[in-house]
Amino acid sequence: MYAKDIIARAGLLNCNPVYTPVDTSPKLRSTDGNPVDNPTKFHSLVGALQYLTFTRTDISHVVDPVCLHMHDLRESHLHALQRIVQYLEGTLDYGLHLYTSSTSRLLAYTDADWAGCPDTRRSTSEYCVYLVVQTATNSFSLQRWG
Template sequence: MFLFRSDDCMVIILIYVDDILVTSNKESYLQDLLLQLQSRFAIKDLGDLHYFLSLEVSRTSEGLHLCQTKYISDLLQRTSLLDTKPVTTPMASGPTLSIHDGTPLLDGSEYRSTVGALQYCTLTRPDIAFAVNKLCQFMQSPTDLHWLAVKRLLRYLKGTPHFGLHFSRSSDFSLQCFTDADWASCPDDRRSTSGFCIFLGDNLVSWSSSKQKVVSRSSTEAEYRSIANGTAELTWLESILHDLGVVEKISDKDKNI
């Protein structure tokens, strides 16, 4: 990502291989940049953003909606679950999955490929972050029960393909971070799982669900580690907002944890 700023204008360029997104708070600057690029390179202007790296962008009167409907459909087609019956939750409430559950798969390549694809889904689907994180813990030696859990998650996506993120226009630049943690939830190593989500105003901009690096000796310790993770992400986001010229609008009272 490249950022160009002047006193009254900002241009952001996001480049991934041969795909480029360009945005600016001034249309004249945006057009001038495109003309300069076209004078040096053979580029094609595809107009307003609608589809980028499997992310679908829809504009409404209230803001932007990001989803991955086609990507999910292609994933269901690849796993022969396009006509499966949907479920209402991404994961069973219990019992907790373990590395010792079930019979090891003869070939775990499909499991690893599918879970890797599900990781990309979490770009717009924070509701499956916990389930995907759990399934990633069995990449080395997946079993038939782990594969059933993957299929359940795919069935959940089958029923919710249009779910995604909605970003609305707002003058509220306050940062709010919500964290949580369980305690010793993993039956294999007794490590806890941390989770956080961060809002910029009313818009969700960052989230995570991950197993903690060490064993917490109490629920209080697990919660503190989760708060530390959320605070680190909050600090990083504030530095990005500083580069974008937004941090001046954020006061200490607007940063809540």
Template sequence: MANPTDYRSIAGALQYLTFTSSYIAYIVQQACLHMHDPREPHANLLKRILCYLEGTIDHGLQLHQTSPTSLTAYIGTDWPSCPDTRKSTSGYVVFLGNNLISWSSKHQQTVSHSSAEAEYRVVVNAVAKSY
């Protein structure tokens, strides 16, 4: 590249963006591996990242001022969803007023012996992550 300073500047700015947009952390890290000697394919990678970000600028969670500001959590579980491991899939969403502030969906780490136990585990997980 004729001017590697521009590459380093853009890659550095993208590194700061990964604090709030963690889903691009891997690809930005791959681009930063070449900061010492960037080439044209690396510059093209930065351009592709920037084009992706430009196309998704309106995506994301919107937070609006609402009333009331009560904290509400909804949970769900599928017991046992995996026939091999017998582990349940559980999920939760947490709202502050009308704003979605947290969510998760994953296999539970341990095997539950009943649907009630699986639901208890997801409630504990949702409460622990919400506060």
């Protein structure tokens, strides 16, 4: 199971699970905490989590903001990553199960956080489109300036 492999790679097998993927504290800032000396492990875990979001759309809204800080990794970003992995430990049975279907009903959901980035005050938005119970597309975007 891919999620279990990610948990092992993070060194958190049999950790205490959490049942929400994000802490309720304020949003991540680019300058919170001390810089991390060797971010290679973090980059690998974030890439694995991004791939996992294809079947675990419940974590896409927390993985994408962590990715914004890959260029200057701080300890607070590592704590956010650890929380996501702990969430995976507690929700290993979650995920999308893709099946064939003859129904052509389309559902779409969207959310936006206007000026939500605490560093740049840029807006973020996310949408998810479902064809019956299958994810057709999922997107997260950060407002671009200029």
